[in-house]
Amino acid sequence: MSDRAERLAAVRTRREPPKFRHVAVRRVERLGPRMARLALGGQDLAGLAVELPGASVRLLIPSGGGDELVVPAWNGNEFLLPDGRRPTIRTFTPRHVDAANLELVLDVVIHGSGPASDWAVNARPGAPAAISGPGRGYVIDTDGPAFLLAGDETAIPAISQLLEVLAGSRVPVPVQVHIEVAHPDGRLPLPDHPHAKVEWWDLPPNAPTGEALFEAVRGSNFAPGTNVWAAGEAAAMQRIRRHLFEERGLPRAHATVRGYWKHGRTGDAEATADA
Numbered sequence: 001m002s003d004r005a006e007r008l009a010a011v012r013t014r015r016e017p018p019k020f021r022h023v024a025v026r027r028v029e030r031l032g033p034r035m036a037r038l039a040l041g042g043q044d045l046a047g048l049a050v051e052l053p054g055a056s057v058r059l060l061i062p063s064g065g066g067d068e069l070v071v072p073a074w075n076g077n078e079f080l081l082p083d084g085r086r087p088t089i090r091t092f093t094p095r096h097v098d099a100a101n102l103e104l105v106l107d108v109v110i111h112g113s114g115p116a117s118d119w120a121v122n123a124r125p126g127a128p129a130a131i132s133g134p135g136r137g138y139v140i141d142t143d144g145p146a147f148l149l150a151g152d153e154t155a156i157p158a159i160s161q162l163l164e165v166l167a168g169s170r171v172p173v174p175v176q177v178h179i180e181v182a183h184p185d186g187r188l189p190l191p192d193h194p195h196a197k198v199e200w201w202d203l204p205p206n207a208p209t210g211e212a213l214f215e216a217v218r219g220s221n222f223a224p225g226t227n228v229w230a231a232g233e234a235a236a237m238q239r240i241r242r243h244l245f246e247e248r249g250l251p252r253a254h255a256t257v258r259g260y261w262k263h264g265r266t267g268d269a270e271a272t273a274d275a
């Protein structure tokens with residue numbers, strides 16, 4: 001087999017993501033000027049189970065801002081619409097699943113320049129969408145002495161879940177939380193945790209996304225054995241990864257660092273995520 005044929009064969013072996021489940025918007029609530037909470041519901045949500053915090057789902061929304069939802073087909077490599085165009089699919093954190101009421105809640109950052117963000121601003125009850133997932137979540141190391149959670153606004157839903165789970169541990173351990181907001185209005189109340197120290201960092205004007213978060217992580221002191229979870233803009237996460245592993249010598253098993261979106265690029269930074 002030629003190199004090209006081998007590469008194509010490798011690409012075509014991608015596992016098909018879970019099927020899309022039809023849902024409709026039930027409620028939209030603004031948690032703040034920069035975050036919309038959407039409750040999605042429908043019979044298709046029966047059996048959707050999200051066991052771990054920090055998991056993901058793919059959200060399919062109508063293309064081109066209309067109200068007609070066409071579910072794409074998996075071609076062995078990617079989802080495509082019948083006319084060959086790429087559907088509008090973005091990844092979000094399943095913030096709450098209410099199995100009894102067949103409801104899923106997503107918190108969507110209103111960043112002002114993307115189809116999902118725009119859709120969340122304008123969505124009305126009854127608007128159609130579809131969900132596929134869940135993708136991998138975070139397995140909490142219950143023996144760890146402490147946690148450091150870091151992220152930008154897109155990570156607030158996952159960080160909130162992690163705080164809830166950590167607060168419910170038999171013996172809650174100290175947690176440092178660092179969150180960068182693109183605008184001071186991005187600050188939101190977080191779940192209570194008896195030993196959490198939460199610090200919000202404003203992105204200075206003209207600074208690249210993630211700069212304040214990187215400096216916060218670099219300036220933080222944490223005990224050996226601390227588990228680090230971080231998510232946000234991909235290049236910023238790459239800097240944080242390098243700092244943790246190369247400068248601090250943090251064992252790889254103690255860190256989960258996920259790129260959630262890419263500056264200047266549409267779609268999420270984990271196009272291959274198994275959501």
Ligand SMILES: Cc1cc2nc3c(=O)[nH]c(=O)nc-3n(C[C@H](O)[C@H](O)[C@H](O)COP(=O)(O)OP(=O)(O)OC[C@H]3O[C@@H](n4cnc5c(N)ncnc54)[C@H](O)[C@@H]3O)c2cc1C
Binds near residue numbers: 111265
């Ligand atoms: C596992 C996972 C979990 C995620 N969970 C959440 C979540 O719970 N809530 C959430 O809001 N997002 C979450 N995200 C991030 C979300 O998928 C991306 O922000 C996505 O790009 C938004 O789609 P969009 O259509 O609004 O913008 P796109 O069309 O993807 O992007 C348009 C432009 O906006 C920029 N952009 C995208 N996101 C942002 C942002 N947040 N701030 C500033 N500029 C941005 C892009 O660089 C691009 O230039 C998650 C991503 C992953 C991989």
